[in-house]
Amino acid sequence: QKEVEQNSGPLSVPEGAIASLNCTYSDRGSQSFFWYRQYSGKSPELIMSIYSNGDKEDGRFTAQLNKASQYVSLLIRDSQPSDSATYLCAVKTSYDKVIFGPGTSLSVIP
Amino acid sequence: EAGVAQSPRYKIIEKRQSVAFWCNPISGHATLYWYQQILGQGPKLLIQFQNNGVVDDSQLPKDRFSAERLKGVDSTLKIQPAKLEDSAVYLCASSGSGTLGGEQFFGPGTRLTVL
Numbered sequence: 001q002k003e004v005e006q007n008s009g010p011l012s013v014p015e016g017a018i019a020s021l022n023c024t025y026s027d028r029g030s031q032s033f034f035w036y037r038q039y040s041g042k043s044p045e046l047i048m049s050i051y052s053n054g055d056k057e058d059g060r061f062t063a064q065l066n067k068a069s070q071y072v073s074l075l076i077r078d079s080q081p082s083d084s085a086t087y088l089c090a091v092k093t094s095y096d097k098v099i100f101g102p103g104t105s106l107s108v109i110p
Numbered sequence: 111e112a113g114v115a116q117s118p119r120y121k122i123i124e125k126r127q128s129v130a131f132w133c134n135p136i137s138g139h140a141t142l143y144w145y146q147q148i149l150g151q152g153p154k155l156l157i158q159f160q161n162n163g164v165v166d167d168s169q170l171p172k173d174r175f176s177a178e179r180l181k182g183v184d185s186t187l188k189i190q191p192a193k194l195e196d197s198a199v200y201l202c203a204s205s206g207s208g209t210l211g212g213e214q215f216f217g218p219g220t221r222l223t224v225l
Contacts, residue, residue: 004152034213043201043216044153088152090214097166098143098214100152
């Protein structure tokens with residue numbers, strides 16, 4: 001089992017729709033979770049971090065964490081073409097390593 | 111606040127040659143990371159420094175890769191000799207001690223092509 005897995009893409013959504021990106025992790029003791037956005041040819045950029053169960057909202061982005069089920073998700077409301085990118089889930093494990101998932105490519109269709 | 115600086119941005123070399131990359135983290139950030147990112151994959155950690163000490167280098171191919179962080183500030187990553195499979199983007203990131211989980215800030219990366 002891979003340490004951090006993400007739903008396979010590419011994911012295509014129409015402009016204005018909600019994009020849902022999912023991530024599961026294997027280390028039950030993980031405490032810190034991050035979403036990074038990476039545009040083609042650019043480096044990753046941190047967009048959300050979450051540490052507690054529940055939802056965390058920042059503008060059009062909502063991160064959701066469920067430690068019991070070992071998953072974390074990112075919802076993007078009112079998706080825009082500028083949201084088209086690869087979204088990387090990263091998990092800081094109980095042994096103090098940050099592990100990145102393979103990423104999910106999102107395409108928002110105008 | 112200046113971001114993470116990396117150089118060069120692009121490098122093309124032939125296999126068996128050597129290459130070096132440089133990174134200057136955000137001022138005051140104690141933790142520095144080097145990642146290798148192959149097209150279509152997530153970043154893979156090569157080495158993590160805390161100040162000038164190595165925290166994790168378990169995935170660094172030590173027969174050909176080396177890294178140092180003298181004085182706990184900037185860092186260099188070297189490959190000698192390079193192989194075709196080393197073609198990738200090499201990312202440097204840093205994080206500060208004040209972050210709970212180590213939010214990382216990435217430099218622009220160095221795109222390496224090995225011919």
